Amino acid sequence: MAKERDHQKEARQKKIAELVEGRSIQTQMELLQELKQAGFDVTQATISRDIRELQIGKSVGEGGRVCYVLTRNRETKRRFEMIFAESVLSADIASNIILVKCQTGMANAACELFDRESQLWGDVVGTLSGDNTFLILMRSEEEARALCQKLQNYIPQQP
Secondary structure: OHHHHHHHHHHHHHHHHHHHHHOOOOOHHHHHHHHHHOOOOOOHHHHHHHHHHOOEEEEEOHHHOEEEEEHHHHHHHHHHHHHHHHHEEEEEEEOOEEEEEEOOOOHHHHHHHHHHOHHHOOOEEEEEEOOOEEEEEEOOHHHHHHHHHHHHOOOOOOO
């Protein structure tokens, strides 16, 4: 029962992060409606806890609207982009597994940052890191393909 509750919470928080990143949401009631449309039956109190746990704040967005933003995500995203640009050489898939090749000694750092933001990446089962590579295990080949495309956007193109 607790495991199912944890899975539901993880899925809900992943959806909240997607909604906040992808839309201009101004209030908890708007977020509540979006979650209900996505199939999550939650209360305003639950959303308040999720906002706190995900470190969501408010910021002025497009058109001067004050909207929810992932405050923690901004700094982590900058760090993630910097470390990926400096350390990752390539990303490729085999079925539902993504292999990320890195500069020697950099895979652990890149994988750790990836893990910290796993709620933004889709249905990640887990990761395994070595010295110059790390693996990302996804639930499906389609999700692996989509994530690999996202990761390749962070990798500088080789001449």
